[in-house]
Amino acid sequence: MSGILDISGVSKKFGGIQAVDGASFSLGKPGIYGLIGPNGAGKTTMFDIICGRQVPDAGEVRFHAQRIDGVKPYKLAREGLARTFQECRVLPEETCLNNVLFAAQDKRLGSEVLQAFTRSATARRSAELEARRLLKLIDIERYADDPASALSYGQRRLLEIVSCLMSKPRILLLDEPASGINPTLLNTLHDFLVEIYEETKIVFLIVEHNMEFIMSLATEIVVMHQGRVLAQGAPERIQSDKNVIDAYLG
């Protein structure tokens, strides 16, 4: 049976360290998934492998039954895989509106050059309405024409997420979205993620350290430990799983 994202027997070694050691899990249907684990569990490596930043030594990653391990990040992006970064990346010099519009742009070299000489603005104009709606959703539409570098860290994080949504992804990968966000904004972020999930109904895969945040947000949790998948299931079941408790406390 093939799900939306299938990881089977993925391994990755850095020098003498086995970062991921035959990890397998499957995300069968749309939902908010949390990927957690103690430090050094291999979450980030796993995330990088899915995003195409790392090539696994063994095993395979399938997205809608298509193999995507070792595929370059820009090709994955064009296939509908959107991601955010732990350190939060936006285009600092572009305005907030242009940041969101840029995500919607057709980035194949040929169509870009064609656009340069035809100066066709139809695609951009039709995207602008949606872009402004998204900016309104995160309450920064009044900064639409200000450079993204003028935003606060939390606002930039939200801008990064809506930029991802603008590209109409089929899967959204979030790398520690709660890191560096103050507790008040954390609630906003939580509600915002639930809201956009309800709207898009795609797979959200979230790597997160903040347990309270991810347990209340995710519908299903994947726990990694020492490079392997320790458990997968609903948050309540995970929280009472003996192996998981041992991994975190032991």
Place this chain on the structure above:
Amino acid sequence: MKPSLPLIAAATILIFGALAPVIFSGEPYVLYVLTLALCYAIPVIGMNLLYGYTGLVSLGHMGFAGVGAYTTALLMKSAGLPFVPALLTGAAAAGFVGLLVGIPCLRLRSHFFIVVTLAVGMILFTLFNNLDPITGGAEGLPGIPRPQGFTLGSFVVEFRSVSGFYILTFIITALVFGLQVLLVRSDFGRALSSIRQDETLAAARGVNVFGHKLLAFVLSAAIAGVGGAMKVLFLRTAAPLSFELQESINLIVMLILGGAGYLIGPIVGAITFVALPEFLRAAAEMRLIFFGFTLLIVARFAPRGICGAVVAGTRILSRKDKNLVRHS
């Protein structure tokens, strides 16, 4: 919507540039300096595409200009090809050499890439200097013909005189400038700009970073080739010293002086860089010292070049205007 500042500046320069032969009709020397400045402005536009927008530095760009220059010169002198096809072939040759250099080198990280372009510039210079049977070696290729004139009804257009060649250079510069505007203000330009701002993010958004860099590099080299060709047609001789390392560095200085990442930055920079020392002649031997100080002052107080300083200045002024309205 009121017209934007860059648009006004571009229009002013365009009108002034086109009228220059009339304004300076009694002063061929001024036209001579302006023509030379435009011959530099073209490769600086290429450099702007590469450095100002994509964020890549090339220290060998005059080498590519040289490829375009020698190709055009040989085609016109030995093969007797007319100006336009010779110039286009020259640009294509420079772009092709850019492609050959870009494919292996653009995968390198920024500073390694700079070192490689430096080496490429030196290799190309050495080739120009030593391939005597083709390039004439250190003596260069003298006696390159000026483009043929033509008649439009009773109106004779010729490019032999100083003002005639100035007009030709002006038209070519305007065309290259137009190409720059088209490329920069497009989806392609936005993708290049995203690479400069954050390469990792650009890739995650679907930008083929290598492909975009390669195309920018090839275009930039081809534009440099056009500039090199205009320069040798103007000086009527192709000499290797026109395309040495110092000249490549001058291109970067011109771009930074004018303002990298601004459409008219290259024009402003090239004219200032070429013309200023000429107009400082009153200071006799001291002129290069004055010139050096001018560059220092720009670097210290206007890190984004003359254009950057003007934009910042108008922003401050408009803010003051608004305050006045509010308080009155």
